[in-house]
Amino acid sequence: MTKTLIPSPLGAIAIDEDGAHLLSIAIMFGEMRAATRERPTPGSLLAEVAKQLDAYFERRLDLFDLPLTPLKSARGEALRTAIAAIPLGETLSYGALARIAGSGPRAIGQACARNPFPIVIPCHRVVGSGGTIGHYSGGDGIITKRWLLEHERRGGLL
Numbered sequence: 001m002t003k004t005l006i007p008s009p010l011g012a013i014a015i016d017e018d019g020a021h022l023l024s025i026a027i028m029f030g031e032m033r034a035a036t037r038e039r040p041t042p043g044s045l046l047a048e049v050a051k052q053l054d055a056y057f058e059r060r061l062d063l064f065d066l067p068l069t070p071l072k073s074a075r076g077e078a079l080r081t082a083i084a085a086i087p088l089g090e091t092l093s094y095g096a097l098a099r100i101a102g103s104g105p106r107a108i109g110q111a112c113a114r115n116p117f118p119i120v121i122p123c124h125r126v127v128g129s130g131g132t133i134g135h136y137s138g139g140d141g142i143i144t145k146r147w148l149l150e151h152e153r154r155g156g157l158l
Helices: 043-057 072-084 094-101 105-113 142-153
Strands: 001-004 013-017 022-029
Touching: 001 022, 013 043, 022 043, 072 094, 072 105, 094 142
Parallel strands: none
Antiparallel strands: 001 013, 013 022
């Protein structure tokens, strides 16, 4: 298992991988905001994750291509795939996404809350009915979710 910490406009982001798959991404809280980039080995999975996250924050990337840890159930994979399919700059309600995925809104909410890959699997794009912001378990919660949605709405790729 290998870890690194990279800076971002949201604060420090911790990345964890096992050499073959990305295991987790964690947007850190307040006291960790002033991160200095640890230098991942060039050509490593950590370096690729850092490169793609940098490109996302610079609005040069709208779709991640990373080997994620497989989920243990087909249902979990289906929910992850449904969340990942929400286009950049768009949102879907928990209910609408549940109908697409053949699931329930609570299952979507649980999948978002347990998402180990915030930003890459864009659960921030899942909102409450009527456009309410809903919840977010990454970084500073709803503040982070609002920032990500605004970042994506500011304009397309550069």
